[in-house]
Amino acid sequence: MNDGLKLNLGGREFDSRLIMGTGKFASTEIMIDAIRASGTQLVTVALRRFNRERPSDDLLGPLLKLGVTLVPNTSGARNSSEAVRAAMLGRELSGSPFVKVEIHPNPHHLMPDPIETYEACRELAKHGFIVLPYMPADPVLAKRLEDVGCAAVMPLGSAIGTGHGLSTAEMVRLIIADSGIPVIVDAGLRAPSEAAAAMEMGCSAVLVNSAIAAAGHPAEMAAAFAMAVKTGLAARRAGLMSRSDHAVATSPLTSFLAGA
Amino acid sequence: MNITINGTLQDLGDAGTLGQLLKCLDINPERVAVMVNDRIIPRAERDGSVLKEGDRVEILTFMGGG
Numbered sequence: 001m002n003d004g005l006k007l008n009l010g011g012r013e014f015d016s017r018l019i020m021g022t023g024k025f026a027s028t029e030i031m032i033d034a035i036r037a038s039g040t041q042l043v044t045v046a047l048r049r050f051n052r053e054r055p056s057d058d059l060l061g062p063l064l065k066l067g068v069t070l071v072p073n074t075s076g077a078r079n080s081s082e083a084v085r086a087a088m089l090g091r092e093l094s095g096s097p098f099v100k101v102e103i104h105p106n107p108h109h110l111m112p113d114p115i116e117t118y119e120a121c122r123e124l125a126k127h128g129f130i131v132l133p134y135m136p137a138d139p140v141l142a143k144r145l146e147d148v149g150c151a152a153v154m155p156l157g158s159a160i161g162t163g164h165g166l167s168t169a170e171m172v173r174l175i176i177a178d179s180g181i182p183v184i185v186d187a188g189l190r191a192p193s194e195a196a197a198a199m200e201m202g203c204s205a206v207l208v209n210s211a212i213a214a215a216g217h218p219a220e221m222a223a224a225f226a227m228a229v230k231t232g233l234a235a236r237r238a239g240l241m242s243r244s245d246h247a248v249a250t251s252p253l254t255s256f257l258a259g260a
Numbered sequence: 261m262n263i264t265i266n267g268t269l270q271d272l273g274d275a276g277t278l279g280q281l282l283k284c285l286d287i288n289p290e291r292v293a294v295m296v297n298d299r300i301i302p303r304a305e306r307d308g309s310v311l312k313e314g315d316r317v318e319i320l321t322f323m324g325g326g
Contacts, residue, residue: 021326031324046325049266049318050292052285059322060291075325088300089320093293160326187326209326 007205009182010097010130010151012069014041017199018229019071019184021209024161025218028062034212035066038222043068044100044207046075047089060093071132073100080119087124099124100154100186102134110160114141118148125149134186137168142175142183152181154207157198158188161210165194169201176202192221192228199232200240264316272311279307281317293320 006013020040025031035043045059063070072090077083080103087099101120104110112135124131130151135141137155145153155172158164165188166172176183182204189195195206208225215221262271265285272281278301282289294301295318301309311317 022324023326025324044326045322047293047320048323050287050321057321057323058291059324063322070322072322073325085298085300089293089295092300092302093291093320093322207326 007182009042009132012130014069016041016226016229017205017233018195018226019044019186019205019207020212020222021207022059022063023209024213026213028059030218031059031213032062032066034218034222035063035068037219037226038212039226040222041068042071042098044071044073044209045090045094046073047086047093048076069098070094070096071098071100072096073102073134074120075102077103077120078105078116079103079113080116080123083116083120084123084127087120087129088127091129097128098130098132100132100134104134104160112136112156114138117141118144121145121150122148132184137171137175139171139174139178142179146179146181150181152184152204153179154184154186156187157185157194160187162188163190163211164188165190166197169197172198172203173201192224195225196228196232196235199229200235202236205229261311261313263311263314266317266319276311277307278309278311278317281311282306282319285319287319291321294318295320 007017016039018038018040019042020038021044022031072094074083074086077086083101083103103113103116105113114136117133121131121133125148132152132154133145133150134154142153158167184205185198185203186207189208190211198206212218212222297316
């Protein structure tokens, strides 16, 4: 599903295939530099209570200035009804039709709750949202989420913030093989090479947060991820050679050195 | 009049409308979403939304998130 030149999510088109999260940055300035360096057009944000002591924490102003499209998430929701409410609040505040549904009630592993996620997605699609669910890397669930009108599915590479990379690669491959909507790996990536690998296997985009925010130099890492995503997509389009179980010589093996 | 704002009970005297409350708290109305008693009050309805004793007001903003 990355045949088009642009990433198409719910009828909206994007040149960049790197979606960025805005959590964990040491400062708003560092985050803004990283967003600029990444070339991303889609960034995720979370809702929280307004804090009078720290009005500078508000990200809406700085992000609107950058001209990126906001993808409010439903972080903090423990079930589908809380997620739907969070999505409504996010839309009211951002004016954006996008929502990243994330419902992960267990703080130990932050694995998405498949049942609540499914219910929330079904409801939000009915309300006209462009729904992007963070989900377990489960091909059956992915089809069900497509059927209820999600604009993409976002299987996890590994647990949020762990940096364990594409540990779900085989399941992600199965999801891609059957999917009629874009597949976006979300969570767990650490190195740009992993983002390239995700694109090479046919993902339409990747979502990266911790790997950039917690890097030694976030803006440089954001640029590295941007290059990796482009490289992986170019390689996918170029058509990777098929694998062989035995060696296939690249040079002629005629035995002219053996003495005529 | 007692109103709970973001989980803290506050005595606001005559709080008036939601729009007036935001102004009183020096909050940029474009930068927040608001719920009263779990119901989202759209921006356009805040000036017509009169607060009453015991209301629970949640004022929300965007922070960093993945």
